[in-house]
Amino acid sequence: MAGPGVEESAPSAVLACGEIRTCLLPTRQALDIRAAAQFLGLRADERVLLSERPNLYARSPDTLTGVDCPLPSANGARVRAVGTVAARAALTEGRVLQTSAYFRLPATGPDQRRPWGHYLVRPGVLEPFGKLPHEAVAQGVLDGGRPGDLDVGLIADGLLTRLLRHPLLDHCPPLRSRPTRLRWAALPAHPGDGPTLERFTLAEDELRTVRLRVPEGTDSAEIAGLCDDLALHDWLLTTVVRMLDGIALGSGAPPARTRSGAEDRPAVLTTLRPAVDHLLHLWMPRARVAAALAPLWEALEERPGFTRQWRTLVQRIRDQLALHAVPALYREVEPAP
16 A cells, blocks of 8 residues: 655555545535635645546645554554654535545554654655554554544544634535544455455444455555545435435325425425435546546445435435425416315
C-alpha cells in the first residue's frame, strides 16, 4: 500500500486504516461548484479538486495531523507509532458532505523517535516502534481502541466540526437525516490475488466497519476513495430507508374526501418530495473509484445488494407519489355538489 509524496526509501505499508463521516450538508440550497470550492478551501497553497462529470464533486486538499500515541490492538499489545494522519473533505452534488482521515503503516519502524522533518515528508504515514502486529492492529481499529489510543475518527470529526461552522451554511436542511460513520482497515492480499472485501458490518450507533485485502503497492488514497464511495452510498440507503419508515403508508389509498386522506397525503408528499429533489440522483456507485479497486463493488452488489435495494426504494417512492397524486386529479375534475 503506497502513497503519493513518499520517499522511495520508505518501507512499503502492510496496513492502511481510516474513518469517514457522512452527513447531509445543513443548508437549504445545494452549493454550486464555485461555492463548493470556497467551502472546501482548507489550504491556501493547494486548490480544491473540482469535477462536473458524471456529477458535481469537490474534494479538499489533504491536511496533516501529527500524532505520537499507542495504536489500537485487539490482543492488547502496546505499539507506539509516530507520524502524520491525512484528512480531507468531499462534497457530492453540493449536498452530501464527507470528512475522512486515514493513514498507513509499514511492517517495522525505528526503535526511537526521529525528527519531525522525517515524518512530514511522508504524509499519511505512521511508523511503529519495532515490529507491527498488523492483524491485531487492524482489528483493534475496527473495534475501537482504548482511551489514549489513536482515534482517527476524532480527526475526521474535528474537520467536520470546522466545516459546519462555515458562513456559507444556513443550517436549514431540506430534510431530516442522521450522520453515519464508517471505519475501514485494508490488509495485504495474498500474492497473486486481487482485492477482496472480507467483511462489511452494520454496527450500532450508525457505525459501519469494512475489512479489505488489497494487492501490495495499492495507493492508500485510492483505498480511502473506495471507502468514501461506499460510505456515501450506504448513507443514501440508510437515509431513504428511514424516510420511508417514518411515514404511515397504510394498506391502500383512502377516498379523496375522507379526513384521513386529507391528513395522510400531505404528510407522505412532504416527507418523500425532498428525497426526489435532493437524493435520488446521487446514486452513482464507482463513479470515482480506482479501476483496480472497482471489482470490490461487485461483492457489495451481490450481497447485500446495494443497487438492488436502492432501485426497490426508488420504486416505492415513485409509487407512493403516484398513488397520492391520483385523488388530487379526481378532485380537480369532480363536479361540485
